[in-house]
Structures are given as structure tokens and as C-alpha cells.
Amino acid sequence: MKILFTSRGDSWDSEIDPRFGRTEFFFIYDDDSEEVQTYDNRDIANQAHGAGPRTAQKMADYKVDVMVTGNGPGGNAAAVIEKMGVKVYAGAGGMTVKEAYQSFRDGELSEF
Amino acid sequence: MKIAIASGKGGTGKTTLATNLASYMTEREKVVLADLDVEEPNSGLFIRAEHFHSEDKYKSKPAWDSEKCTLCGLCQEVCNFNAVIRMVDDIMVFPKLCHSCYACSELCPEGALPMEQEKIGELNHFRGKNLDFVESRLMIGEEQAVPLIAQTSEYVDQNLPGADLVIMDSPPGTSCPMIEAVKDADLIILVTEPTPFGLHDLKLAVETAEKLDKRHAVVVNRFGIGNDDVIDYCREKGIDIPAMIPNDRRIATLYAGGDLLMIPSVQEQLERVSGYIRRIREEVAG
Known part of the structure; x- marks a missing residue:
């Protein structure tokens, strides 16, 4: 299963970025292959409008099964994510990616 | 004055x-x-x-015609506001983000994004x-x-x-x-x-x-x-x-x-x- 975390950096110790549309990085972990991929999304700061749909579209390239984030996506992004069939788990704001992964595994995060 | x-x-x-x-x-x-x-x-x-x-x-916003669309993606390239997004085999339009500039509609080679009116x-x-x-x-x-x-x-x-x-x-x-x-x-x-x-x-x-x-x-x-x-x-x-x-x-x-x-x-x-x-x-x- 491929899990995408919205994060402020590209390591397991990076903090979760609570925002979806304007997240600074994607941290993607495939727990079958144990491979990590990251994507630097910081260009999004230049988008005055529609950051949500834009980031959601970028996320589609990675074909993930689950997303773990902080506040949860806004309406526009949620519509795109729903189309992709990705399950969203929110409430990981303030955690590191490692902690968020553990919380997700332990079933402590709620489905958005 | x-x-x-x-x-x-x-x-x-x-x-x-x-x-x-x-x-x-x-x-x-x-x-x-x-x-x-x-x-x-x-x-x-x-x-x-x-x-x-x-x-x-x-205000005017594009309405997607799935029959005419070839999913070329030009519409999302020309949209400055991320109001038109190609997602899998759909073109998703976000009317609230649309600034009614007509770029997607006018430049679509298939005429698949006619503009329609929405009450604001x-x-x-x-x-x-x-x-x-x-x-x-x-x-x-x-x-x-x-x-x-x-x-x-x-x-x-x-x-x-x-x-x-x-x-x-x-x-x-x-x-x-x-x-x-x-x-x-x-x-x-x-x-x-x-x-x-x-x-x-x-x-x-x-x-x-x-x-x-x-x-x-x-x-x-x-x-x-x-x-x-x-x-x-x-x-x-x-x-x-x-x-x-x-x-x-x-x-x-x-x-x-x-x-x-x-x-x-x-x-x-x-x-x-x-x-x-x-x-x-x-x-x-x-």
C-alpha cells in the first residue's frame, strides 16, 4: 500500500504539513516495497488561486492508496481526490511523518 | 462626478x-x-x-462536453487559476475558481468547453x-x-x-x-x-x-x-x-x-x- 504524507520536509523526522493544497512536500512510503519517494511542492506558493486542485492533480501522478494530512483538503481538492479514489486520513498535524505513520497503523487517525 | x-x-x-x-x-x-x-x-x-x-x-464559466473532448489537456495548461483540471478521463471544472477569461473555451480545438451563465x-x-x-x-x-x-x-x-x-x-x-x-x-x-x-x-x-x-x-x-x-x-x-x-x-x-x-x-x-x-x-x- 502506498501512503502519501503532506510534510514540511523530505525525511521521516519532518513535520506533517497540516495544509493539503499548499503542502511543502509529499513524503510517499510504499510499505510493500519499503521504498520512499518525495516530491518538492514548494512552487505552489506562486499560485494565487486553486492550490488545492493543482496539488491534488500532482498527487495523482503517484497513484497512492492513502493520504495522511493535518486539516484535511478543502472542497475543490476533495472533489479531485474523491475522483482518484484515495482514502484521506486527517488529524496528523503537529506529528512527524514517522509518528503519523505509526498513528495511522494504530488506527488512531480518523478518515476524512 | x-x-x-x-x-x-x-x-x-x-x-x-x-x-x-x-x-x-x-x-x-x-x-x-x-x-x-x-x-x-x-x-x-x-x-x-x-x-x-x-x-x-x-458570470460565465465553462461547461465540459465529454462527447467532444479528446482529453488533450490544453484547457488546464492555459488556465491561470487552476479552475480546469484534467483528472483521469474527466475534465473537472471549478466554477468558483473561474475568472471568466474564456481562454479554455476559445482555445479548445474541439469546442468542448462552451461557456454558460451561472447566477452569482x-x-x-x-x-x-x-x-x-x-x-x-x-x-x-x-x-x-x-x-x-x-x-x-x-x-x-x-x-x-x-x-x-x-x-x-x-x-x-x-x-x-x-x-x-x-x-x-x-x-x-x-x-x-x-x-x-x-x-x-x-x-x-x-x-x-x-x-x-x-x-x-x-x-x-x-x-x-x-x-x-x-x-x-x-x-x-x-x-x-x-x-x-x-x-x-x-x-x-x-x-x-x-x-x-x-x-x-x-x-x-x-x-x-x-x-x-x-x-x-x-x-x-x-
């Missing part, structure tokens, strides 16, 4: 000045009061006039003695005030060309809605309060007026609170302060009751603003 009543900071007294000034000036001439703060129009709370006309207002708000026109009051109200959930502000200004231009004076109650701030509201004004009156917060946002509004190359003046409201920094700033910049409305509990009481400020201390300040406007008008005309 068109006068925009604007401010950087919200809640400084734009509506207070716009409604009272409009009413004061109807004693001598034909006035149009346009409430262009379409996200929260409130001039109407103070104006007693007969309903004259209503109309719905629309309502315009109402009221008539009183020497007064035409026009206000528009953006529908709840709509994000873009600009198209409705533009159409409201157009309505005034087309339907009320004979007015001696158009007073526009503008949205607060210095972003797109404010710019749209003041861009056709001959004079911008910036209302501020004499506090550090008032001064901070006044500076932004003055910079905006300067960038737009618009004649501007300042009316200080709630004069007596805060400090002299706003007055010093205006003096340094050479900005006229035609009037200062005193900080007075009676004003708050009348305002809260939806009444115009028929008290001598305010009427005296309105006379000053009205004299200032007449002088500018002669200059503009001469």
Missing part, C-alpha cells in the same frame, strides 16, 4: 459617510448611491427609498427624492466579488447617466474588489480612524490610490480617540482632510438604530465634505 468611499481597514465608517453624505447632498442635487461592497452590502439599512427594479446577475448575485435599485440607490448582493458561497461589482457599476453608467453625483460605498481592503470599485472614480475618499491600526491600513490604501493615479482625500472618523499620527501622516504627504467626524456615543446609538446622523456635529462635517466635493468638481470640469 464619481466618488468612491473606501478605506484600508474595515469598520472605519465607509457606510456611515457614504449614506449620510448621499442623503445630505440630495438636498441640492440628484445623487446616485451605489453599494459596491457586494459581499456585505449594508448601505441599504440606512436608506429609506421605494423599490424600483431588481435583476439577477451572472442580485442587483436591487431603489428610488427616493433626488436619490437612486443601487446595491448588489453576492450569493452566499460565491468567492468572486469583482464580476458583480463591475456589472453594478455598468448598471449605474447605463441607467443613471444624468446623475450629478455618484457615491460608491466600496469594499474594504486594497485587493481586487476595492480596485474594481474605485477604478472609475474621479475622487477617492479614504475613511480612517486615528489609531495605529487605522494609520497602518490607511497607508496601504493611499499607496493603492497613488498607484492607480487617483485623486484622494482622507476623512477621519471617530476623531478624538487614538493619537495624531494619521493627521501628521496626511500633512506630510500633502493629503487633504476635508472633515473629521467626532467620536460621539450618540453617533453609535443612531447608527445601531439604522438612522442617519441628523445631529449638528455630523451635519457640519458633511457640509465640509460636500463643499470639498463641489470644489473638486469645478476643478475637474474646468
Whole structure:
């Protein structure tokens, strides 16, 4: 299963970025292959409008099964994510990616 | 002559000045009061006039025709607002993000994104003695005030060309809605309060007026609170302060009751603003 975390950096110790549309990085972990991929999304700061749909579209390239984030996506992004069939788990704001992964595994995060 | 009543900071007294000034000036001439703060129009709370006309207002947005579409993706490339997104085998349109620029629609090689109309708000026109009051109200959930502000200004231009004076109650701030509201004004009156917060946002509004190359003046409201920094700033910049409305509990009481400020201390300040406007008008005309 491929899990995408919205994060402020590209390591397991990076903090979760609570925002979806304007997240600074994607941290993607495939727990079958144990491979990590990251994507630097910081260009999004230049988008005055529609950051949500834009980031959601970028996320589609990675074909993930689950997303773990902080506040949860806004309406526009949620519509795109729903189309992709990705399950969203929110409430990981303030955690590191490692902690968020553990919380997700332990079933402590709620489905958005 | 068109006068925009604007401010950087919200809640400084734009509506207070716009409604009272409009009413004061109807004693001598034909006035149009346009409430262009379409996200929260409130001039109407103070104006007693007969309903004259209503109309719905629309904006254009693309509607996807899946039969004609080849999923080439050109539409999302040309959209500056991420309002059109290709996702799997769909083109998703986000009407709230769309700025009605027509780029996707015009450039689509298959004609698969025809523009359609969507209602965004309502315009109402009221008539009183020497007064035409026009206000528009953006529908709840709509994000873009600009198209409705533009159409409201157009309505005034087309339907009320004979007015001696158009007073526009503008949205607060210095972003797109404010710019749209003041861009056709001959004079911008910036209302501020004499506090550090008032001064901070006044500076932004003055910079905006300067960038737009618009004649501007300042009316200080709630004069007596805060400090002299706003007055010093205006003096340094050479900005006229035609009037200062005193900080007075009676004003708050009348305002809260939806009444115009028929008290001598305010009427005296309105006379000053009205004299200032007449002088500018002669200059503009001469």
C-alpha cells in the first residue's frame, strides 16, 4: 500500500504539513516495497488561486492508496481526490511523518 | 462626478459617510448611491427609498462536453487559476475558481468547453427624492466579488447617466474588489480612524490610490480617540482632510438604530465634505 504524507520536509523526522493544497512536500512510503519517494511542492506558493486542485492533480501522478494530512483538503481538492479514489486520513498535524505513520497503523487517525 | 468611499481597514465608517453624505447632498442635487461592497452590502439599512427594479446577475464559466473532448489537456495548461483540471478521463471544472477569461473555451480545438451563465448575485435599485440607490448582493458561497461589482457599476453608467453625483460605498481592503470599485472614480475618499491600526491600513490604501493615479482625500472618523499620527501622516504627504467626524456615543446609538446622523456635529462635517466635493468638481470640469 502506498501512503502519501503532506510534510514540511523530505525525511521521516519532518513535520506533517497540516495544509493539503499548499503542502511543502509529499513524503510517499510504499510499505510493500519499503521504498520512499518525495516530491518538492514548494512552487505552489506562486499560485494565487486553486492550490488545492493543482496539488491534488500532482498527487495523482503517484497513484497512492492513502493520504495522511493535518486539516484535511478543502472542497475543490476533495472533489479531485474523491475522483482518484484515495482514502484521506486527517488529524496528523503537529506529528512527524514517522509518528503519523505509526498513528495511522494504530488506527488512531480518523478518515476524512 | 464619481466618488468612491473606501478605506484600508474595515469598520472605519465607509457606510456611515457614504449614506449620510448621499442623503445630505440630495438636498441640492440628484445623487446616485451605489453599494459596491457586494459581499456585505449594508448601505441599504440606512436608506429609506421605494423599490424600483431588481435583476439577477451572472458570470460565465465553462461547461465540459465529454462527447467532444479528446482529453488533450490544453484547457488546464492555459488556465491561470487552476479552475480546469484534467483528472483521469474527466475534465473537472471549478466554477468558483473561474475568472471568466474564456481562454479554455476559445482555445479548445474541439469546442468542448462552451461557456454558460451561472447566477452569482442580485442587483436591487431603489428610488427616493433626488436619490437612486443601487446595491448588489453576492450569493452566499460565491468567492468572486469583482464580476458583480463591475456589472453594478455598468448598471449605474447605463441607467443613471444624468446623475450629478455618484457615491460608491466600496469594499474594504486594497485587493481586487476595492480596485474594481474605485477604478472609475474621479475622487477617492479614504475613511480612517486615528489609531495605529487605522494609520497602518490607511497607508496601504493611499499607496493603492497613488498607484492607480487617483485623486484622494482622507476623512477621519471617530476623531478624538487614538493619537495624531494619521493627521501628521496626511500633512506630510500633502493629503487633504476635508472633515473629521467626532467620536460621539450618540453617533453609535443612531447608527445601531439604522438612522442617519441628523445631529449638528455630523451635519457640519458633511457640509465640509460636500463643499470639498463641489470644489473638486469645478476643478475637474474646468
